[in-house]
Amino acid sequence: MALTIEQMVDAVVKRITITELGNTALHPEKAAQLIRELEVSTPMLGPTRRLDMKSDKRDIDRVGFAARLMNVAPAEGETIVTDTEPVFTSNQLSVVKAVGVVELGDEALEDNIEREGFEDTLIAMIGGQAGIDLEELYINGDTGSGDPYLALIDGWNKLAGTQLTGVASADFDPTLVEGMFEAMLVDLITNNPVFLRLRAQMKFWTSWKAENDYREVLRQRGTDLGDSVQTANRPLAYKGIPVIPVFNMPAGDTLMAHDDNLVYGIRRDIRLEPDRLPRSGRTDFVVTFRTDANYEQELALSMPSGTPASREEQAP
Known part of the structure; x- marks a missing residue:
């Protein structure tokens, strides 16, 4: 049956x-x-x-130190002087x-x-x-x-500790996609330099629009790189940091973060x-x-908003 x-x-x-x-x-x-x-x-x-x-x-x-760990070795019989203790958060x-x-x-x-x-x-x-x-x-x-x-929750974009904006060109020119990437990198260098040791692990998680705008900027330069990003699905990077398009990323948003922090x-x-x-x-x-x-460390990243738009003047 x-x-x-x-x-x-x-x-x-x-x-x-x-x-x-x-x-x-x-x-x-x-x-x-x-x-x-x-x-x-x-x-x-x-x-x-x-x-x-x-x-x-x-x-x-996460465990970190608020100041320098190492110090001058004490003379014989003296105690070690330290200015820092682990910070547990x-x-x-x-x-x-x-x-x-x-x-x-x-x-x-x-x-x-x-x-x-x-x-x-x-x-x-x-x-x-x-x-x-x-x-x-x-x-x-x-x-x-x-x-x-x-x-249901506050996600990565909402929880990002560093929020930049292209509205009224407050932090970057919203018409220049490279300006957005540069503003994120400069913000990390200026305000949270301790995280620069993670630069090799950083990525720009960006929208398909921003990635396409950046590809268009490179195409207009008339170089071998510009030709290859136009004719092939070549991965992109800005100053050595990979630019990864994400379907779910809103058109005006990008996250600069290293993988383990997300x-x-x-x-x-x-x-x-x-x-x-x-x-x-x-x-x-x-x-x-x-x-x-959530994040392990919400300050170790940047999240800009403001949609970069392709323009002829982006190309030098």
Whole structure:
């Protein structure tokens, strides 16, 4: 006797989940697979720092020194003189629930559910889109937003400790994309030089528009570099710092930060539950993440706003 769709869905869910205290969560192996799908789905989630969370809160600890550690060696019999002590501070991750739904019609389920690897296909479908959506939340989250999803948390752009603006050319000329990059670099050099030791790890996480504007500036210079950025998908850099386009970055925003400073956390118990809707002829797979984003050190970066626009006068 052939299985009903309900029975087939139930069998699939039982193979990839575990049930504890009445809650259905992905099996740890499948949860790890889903996380891998998240990380490859967007430019930022793979390189930045993910923390696995066992509870709803986790500190992002940092230890530093307020002044010079080393000093002149004392004479024999004298005590060592030190002017500094370790400073222990932290930011915190405090998770919120984010829910997503994958809708599969009955025909699609019947055609695929018994095929080898269907569970992996389902995990890949969820991970690919969930990664894009979570990256959007981590970047653009703002508890004052009119978008209920983005209002779940304050994200990286909102939490950045250094905020520059191109409005009325206050910090840089908003028509010059190179001026925006330079303003961010100069701000770090001027106001937070201690973080210059991380320059080799820094990146400009920018919008596709700003990256395209910068590519246009280089094209107009009539050099071999200008030709190559026009005809090939060549990665860009400004003064040696990679310029990485991010689909979810708003057109007027850019983050200058090193990867490990951008932190997000996901609780290990990722829930996946089917919701059968026979009248609609489909089954919804509901996935629930508990997650948050923050910085290790919010001063070790710059975040400008103000949309650079391509102009002929950008090229020298």
